[in-house]
Amino acid sequence: MTPFEWNFPTKLTYGPGRIDEVGQIAAEFGKKAMIATYAKGSALDPVIERVESSLRAAGLEVVIFTGIEPNPRAQTIDKATDIFIAEKCDLVIALGGGSVIDGSKYIAATAFSGGKSWDYVVLGERTPREYTGAFPIISIPTISAAGSECNAGGVIQNAETNEKSFSRSPYRIPKVAIVDPEILKSVPLHLTKESCIDIFSHLVEHYLSSHAESEFADRMTEGMILCLMDNFEKIVQNIEDVEVRGQLALCSIFGWSGIQALGRLGCIPMHSVEMPLSAYYDLPHARGMVVVIPAYLEHMADAIPHRFAKLARRCFGVTETDDLVAAKLLHVKVREWFKRMDAFLTLSDVGIPDDKFEQMADDVVRMFPGGAPESTAGPRPISKDEIVRIYQLCK
The missing domain is CATH 1.20.1090.10 (Dehydroquinate synthase-like - alpha domain)
Incomplete structure (x- = not known):
């Protein structure tokens, strides 16, 4: 075996209906949350409303950013990051699949560390910018696929150059993952x-x-x-x-x-x-x-x-x-x-x-x-x- 280091810092909150605990959980990490998710107009809309209601019931202010793509664009993530900063949010609720959770990691870490999301990705011989920290992330996966809800990785796409790459940082590991199979069962x-x-x-x-x-x-x-x-x-x-x-x-x-x-x-x-x-x-x-x-x-x-x-x-x-x-x-x-x-x-x-x-x-x-x-x-x-x-x- 080769030498290694490993830890699993994400708290897993699993069970049917546990999405309704998001407000209580989020209150431990901040006072104003951005819900980052897909574009509205899908079967996920009632879930977005449910998450928002739970957060507000727990006393948090809420900003909702919709429109993260299945292949999240750096340009979209930068727009969300600007809103996160302007609204003085202090945590991200990532509601979606791997693309949304990956994108949310970039929002949380780039808002904290500065620059643009694409500055941090692996790109040939270029030295990526390093994060200095990240705002807390709570992930709520709506599909079981990428495993992004509990790891440090994240993939984004540059729509201007047709490039897709990744970065990793322990700062971006979600604090909590709420895994609710009642939501997952709606995946076609x-x-x-x-x-x-x-x-x-x-x-x-x-x-x-x-x-x-x-x-x-x-x-x-x-x-x-x-x-x-x-x-x-x-x-x-x-x-x-x-x-x-x-x-x-x-x-x-x-x-x-x-x-x-x-x-x-x-x-x-x-x-x-x-x-x-x-x-x-x-x-x-x-x-x-x-x-x-x-x-x-x-x-x-x-x-x-x-x-x-x-x-x-x-x-x-x-x-x-x-x-x-x-x-x-x-x-x-x-x-x-x-x-x-x-x-x-x-x-x-x-x-x-x-x-x-x-x-x-x-x-x-x-x-x-x-x-x-x-x-x-x-x-x-x-x-x-x-x-x-x-x-x-x-x-």
Whole structure:
């Protein structure tokens, strides 16, 4: 195992109806809250009103910012940050999926630290600006996917340059996450399927991107993958099953919390390859991961075959004893699983042509450089030509 540091400072408040406690919880952290959420006009509107009522009942003033996009724009986040500062807010209530929670992290930290949200992201050789702190964040996830409600990460998009990147800071870890399965059960079936695969992407990302060995992390990851697969099948049968929604919520939270990578922290090449799809075509991140995962697994099987083979055997029933052969069966089994769940998608299915493959690959190696020229980080450096090949396998 490699040395590591890890803690889990977010307080988890879980249970049906617990969203109504948000006012009481928020009163411990501030007096004027910004509710950051999606544009109005959706099924979430009554939930926004419910949160606002709880906050006001607890004596807090409330400012509501609506309009955070599924791929949150830096320009939108900067507008929200300006309002947060002008209104003298002192905490953020992030009500939505990973995009809203990610965006809220930038609002809270940029309002405290100054500058613009894009100043802080990873961008090639540029040295990102460092946060000096953040206003408190309370996250209320409305879908189980990104796990952003309990971690330090955050992804935003620059609409002016068609770039999408991320930053991490312990200052931005939410103080409390209110996980209410009554809200989660309203997620429609197609988004539920994509969110389950997004959870899977987080679980396999570090498992397959590090040469280091940590049996603890492996078993934690494998257990969550098996739990995810079991409950994926159950939720498809009954999307309003509150107990199953709760199990998926835990897979989401802990699948991207760091516990899945203790002792073998790796990189995130699958996410790096997906980001231009969202940046150029506004493809929702989870849907992009549905497209990218099988192709990535197919192309990279020979990079660390013993790791690919281990996952294939322990989670997908592969019995082949030769590591390389077993490794090359992983993408086959994953495709079969996606198709069995009626969740498999290609670039053609989501309407993305092949005319920007070179340009997108250029962006990946420029924004997220690896250990070799014209490459991005992975279990081995992944060249620009290989990234193009992965996109071609997504067709």
